[in-house]
Amino acid sequence: MxxxxxxxxxxxxxxxxxxxxxxxxxxxxxxxxxxxxxxxxxxxxxxxxxxxxxxxxxxxxxxxxxxxxxxxxxxxxxxxxxxxxxxxxxxxxxxRKVDLTYCEEIYDYDTQEENDNYEPVFTVENITQAMAQLPEGGRMVFSLYLLEGYDHGEIAQILEIKESTSKTQFMRAKRRVVELLKQTHGDAMDKI
CATH class of the missing domain: 1.10.1740.10 (RNA polymerase sigma factor, region 2, helix turn helix motif)
Known part of the structure; x- marks a missing residue:
């Protein structure tokens, strides 16, 4: 059918x-x-x-x-x-001649391992708000990879960057989104 x-x-x-x-x-x-x-x-x-x-x-x-x-x-x-x-x-x-900004130059991250046993309840609105706070380069890679379904090779070609840069940008953007969600949702995010 x-x-x-x-x-x-x-x-x-x-x-x-x-x-x-x-x-x-x-x-x-x-x-x-x-x-x-x-x-x-x-x-x-x-x-x-x-x-x-x-x-x-x-x-x-x-x-x-x-x-x-x-x-x-x-x-x-x-x-x-x-x-x-x-x-x-x-x-x-x-x-606009905006260069991709490395997230590590803007934010310091802990290298904590993520706990895969906890599945937090996120809303599209919360994630969208967190994404809006990402640096432009990280937001673009995050969006193209996670939301649009492009792989890192395709993203590298589209943005004219190295594939490793795409992977790094995605990883850092993902961490930053989690960090922002932790800041705004406190206790519910502590288990991540």
Whole structure:
């Protein structure tokens, strides 16, 4: 049943995409409605600012509509669009000429081992607030790896850094998020 629903959804999206390629503005709006919320979330996590995220979303959709003829259904449309969104955000950040800041230069960390036996209850809001406090470089790596599903090799290529830098940035950003959650949630986090 799920396979049949997925095929039906893919066929519907294919019809919308094909109509977009022919210049149908109603189809473009429908495609925007289908994907804008998920793509905005990516923009917001990467830009850490609502207004900039809105700008990046519009820029990414503009680029997607311009490049739509190159979409060949070799992957699903959401993945193709996500790549455009991520690249749009990274290009905007690079234009600001912000270098990745090593977290260790800003924060001192304990080298305590994490206790894997305790599973704290986190809310998306708490984690999002902690992520917003990360340095830009750490936040980008953290978001691309953990939330967008890129591996460290892909992140290194996207951000033009070494793979080891990506891994280090992720580890430090993760520690910083835990540290921030401990600060804001005290006793509930002591078991981590």
């Amino acid at each position: 799920k396979d049949e629903q997925l095929r039906t959804k893919e066929q519907l999206h294919k019809k919308i995409i094909e109509a977009c390629k022919k210049g149908d503005n109603r189809a473009r709006y429908k495609l925007y409605e289908l994907y804008s919320k998920a793509m905005f979330n990516i923009c917001h996590r990467m830009m850490n600012n609502r207004e900039e995220a809105e700008d990046m979303l519009q820029e990414a959709f503009t680029q997607a509509f311009i490049k739509l003829e190159s979409f060949r259904y070799e992957s699903n449309f959401g993945s193709w669009l996500k790549r455009i969104v991520v690249n749009t955000c990274i290009n905007a950040i690079n234009k």
